[in-house]
Every structure is written in C-alpha cells, then in structure tokens.
Amino acid sequence: MKAVQFLSGFALLALASLLASAYDPSPLQDICVAINDPKDGVFVNGKFCKDPKLAKAEDFFLSGLDKPGNTANRLGFSVTNANVEQIPGLNTLGISAVRIDYAPYGQNPPHTHPRATEILVVLEGTLYVGFVTSNQLNNTLIAKVLNKGDVFVFPIGMIHFQFNIGKTNAVAFASLGSQFPGVITIADTVFGADPPINPDFLGKAFQLDPNVVKDLQKKFINGN
Known part of the structure; x- marks a missing residue:
C-alpha cells in the first residue's frame, strides 16, 4: 500500500513539474486567428519544413551584407535583413541578423522588436544608442555613446533607438534572438x-x- 501511495505521489509530482515547465511557443507573426478546420489554415508559427535530405548549402547562405544600404530617406538610415525570409535554413533556429547603415546624423528611430532581444556591434562611426525600461521601472532611459568595436544589448520588447552623432557614415551589425523578430516603429505605428x-x-x-x-x-x- 505504501509503495502504491509513493508511486502515486511521485507521478503527481512529475505531472505537476511537467505542467509548470510547459509554455506557449513564441509567436512568429503579428496575428494568427484561430480556425476550427485545419484545411483552411494558411499560416503556421514559422514556416513549413522541406525534406531535410533535400537541404543544400544555399539554404543556409546569404551574400551582400558587405554592401551599404541606401540611406537617402527622411531618417538617414537603412536596414538590410538576414532573417528567415532571406535564409530559409534559419527556420526554427531562433536567430537572425541585420546590417544597419546610418548617414551623418541619421537615426534608427524609437522602435521595438516584439519577439527578440538584440545585440548590436558598431563597425564604423559613433552612435548614441539606448532603450527605455517599462512603466514598472519608471520608464528609465539607459543610453550610451558607442564607438567602433563597442557592443550594446537591447532587451526584448523594450523601445530602443540608435542615432549617428558623427559627421561620417556609420555601420553596425546586430543579431536578434528570433528567426523573424518583427519591428514596430513607434511614430509610424501610432501616427x-x-x-x-x-x-x-x-x-x-x-x-x-x-x-x-x-x-x-x-x-x-x-x-x-
């Protein structure tokens, strides 16, 4: 009897542990409306996978990030993406990258990535960067001037920005913790x-x- 009680208790403990560790997968699109019949489905959380036996080097490859982006716009910046849209092999791997070019005094305006933390490294120029914490932490600005070789992290979901404070072009690369991090530019979204x-x-x-x-x-x- 005691053995049965022990096994029952152990099973309940294991089940509780399993339920406590379960969680929803991170969303990889902005909206995903539920449907009752899967035959009508058009989106999945990510992309469908092809037969891995058919994978080739090109699925994991992208060239062109050595080329500057066009910064001739009202904000003076350009983002070149290297996410799952450009590199199919990133599907399910939870990582992507971008190249960001800034004209003198160009800026990547306040924005947020709803699905990713970002780590940025400056390759050329001088950037003033920062993020703002949530209401819970009194909307504190955490900012710093970065020079060539400096690295800065923008936590997931935090509104952040970069501003080229130099008189020459600036270049940065960033890695993001999602195959498709998404971006919400605050002013564009609101106005x-x-x-x-x-x-x-x-x-x-x-x-x-x-x-x-x-x-x-x-x-x-x-x-x-």
Whole structure:
C-alpha cells in the first residue's frame, strides 16, 4: 500500500513539474486567428519544413551584407535583413541578423522588436544608442555613446533607438534572438495607422492639440 501511495505521489509530482515547465511557443507573426478546420489554415508559427535530405548549402547562405544600404530617406538610415525570409535554413533556429547603415546624423528611430532581444556591434562611426525600461521601472532611459568595436544589448520588447552623432557614415551589425523578430516603429505605428486613429484620442494621450496630430498623421500616412 505504501509503495502504491509513493508511486502515486511521485507521478503527481512529475505531472505537476511537467505542467509548470510547459509554455506557449513564441509567436512568429503579428496575428494568427484561430480556425476550427485545419484545411483552411494558411499560416503556421514559422514556416513549413522541406525534406531535410533535400537541404543544400544555399539554404543556409546569404551574400551582400558587405554592401551599404541606401540611406537617402527622411531618417538617414537603412536596414538590410538576414532573417528567415532571406535564409530559409534559419527556420526554427531562433536567430537572425541585420546590417544597419546610418548617414551623418541619421537615426534608427524609437522602435521595438516584439519577439527578440538584440545585440548590436558598431563597425564604423559613433552612435548614441539606448532603450527605455517599462512603466514598472519608471520608464528609465539607459543610453550610451558607442564607438567602433563597442557592443550594446537591447532587451526584448523594450523601445530602443540608435542615432549617428558623427559627421561620417556609420555601420553596425546586430543579431536578434528570433528567426523573424518583427519591428514596430513607434511614430509610424501610432501616427501612420491605416485607417487613422482618432486624433482627439491621440491628442489626449500625447497631450497634443488634435490639429497637430492630424498634421502628423498626414505626414506619416503619406510616408513623408
């Protein structure tokens, strides 16, 4: 009897441990609406896998990150991606990379990666970088000036930025902890939403005159 009680207790303990360690997989797309019939499904959390026996070197290869991106835009920066869209072999591996080019005084504006922590290394130039903690930590700015060879980490989900404070071009490479980290640029998302978010609501949220909000929406929706 005692042996049965011991085994029952052990089984319950093992089950509890298993349930405690279980968790949902990290999402790899912005939305994934549930359906009742899988035959109507069009997305999976990641990509379908081909027969591994058919894998080839090109599945794990990408060239061109030595070439500067086009920074002739309103913000003066360019991102060249190396994620699962460009390198199919990254599927399920939980990592990707980017090259970021900055014109003099160019900036990668405040944004967040909903699915990845980022580690950035400066190859050329001088960058002012930082992130802002959540409300729980009083929205503290953690920032630093980086020079060639310096490394900085942006924790997952934190709003962060980079600004080229030098008079010459700057280049950085970053690795991100997701095969498809996603990016949400704060100003573009808030003021460039389509259809537009009610300007009276945004005016109150940002303590701005609604007419100022409308002007910003015109600029961001039109991509100026």
